[in-house]
Amino acid sequence: MRALRLETPAPATENPLTLVEIPDPVPGPGELRLRVAACGVCRTDLQIVEGDLVARRLPVVPGHQAVGRVEAIGPGVDGWRVGERAGVAWLAGTDGTCAACRSGRENLCEAATFTGWDRDGGYAEALTVRADFALRLPEGFADLAAAPLLCGGVIGYRSLRVSGIQPGGRLGLYGFGASALLAIQVARHWGCEVYVCTRSARERERAASLGAAWTGGYDEVPPVTLDAAVTFAPAGSVVVSALRAIVPGGTVAINAIHLDGIPAFSYDLLWRERGLRSVANFTRQDAREFLSLAAEIPVRTETDAFALADGNEALRRLREGTVAGAAVVLP
Ligand SMILES: [Zn+2]
């Protein structure tokens, strides 16, 4: 099979991914091999490829939003048949035994492994996945359209849940990239009024077209007090802006893996039970809930497709911010 592999992390401008021809991976006990039809390109991939997230093994095939069909089934797998469609997301495995796993918080498992970081991901014609971590995808989404749901979509959904936003509530979204684009559709489906702050005029237009009640820049204050907010921008100052905008008792959920820091702010902003929570990964239950909701709404995804051989280009465009919608590679 052909695969795009990372040997040595380097800036995306230096074409760090190499197109290689390697044998098809063999599914071990409890695993499936999927023939990949599409794989989303995520900012986390960029961080791994450029070395901002330290590689857990090299070489590694990145990509953790893969849509494919079951092609081979390892020993001891129940419930999957050859030819069925499946999705592979960031969470590749957990121990299933620790306190976090046993309390429905497998996203916090210390022994968790991740697709495209600990094991080879979807920038390839095939990949293997633990059968119990493969996700069933709803009908109604083409392979290309389903790929962006698997990371940005699910993590955006978890962020909404962590923020505690209730149906009909007033929600702030700070930053409006691929994940927020899907989160706003869920929030609107729940009847929320959505207030979007983002730097980009193009993103403000897109938010308005998806039903935002108001849009503005990061330094602007929404015209109403918000019940909850989610920040997507990788900038700590945005977290403070969001705190400033929410009601006592409200929560700001931070959907960003990397934040340089949060500037010092007055305790008054936190006083009266305002909360600040980060969002780390997601559980399979989050994925199941979101995928079913995405089909029910139905959520619309905007994609920008790249050939597998153009994976470096996709990462560069993501870094430059010139991808229209969510980048997806098609092996
Ligand atoms: Zn991701």
Ligand SMILES: [Zn+2]
């Ligand atoms: Zn665990």
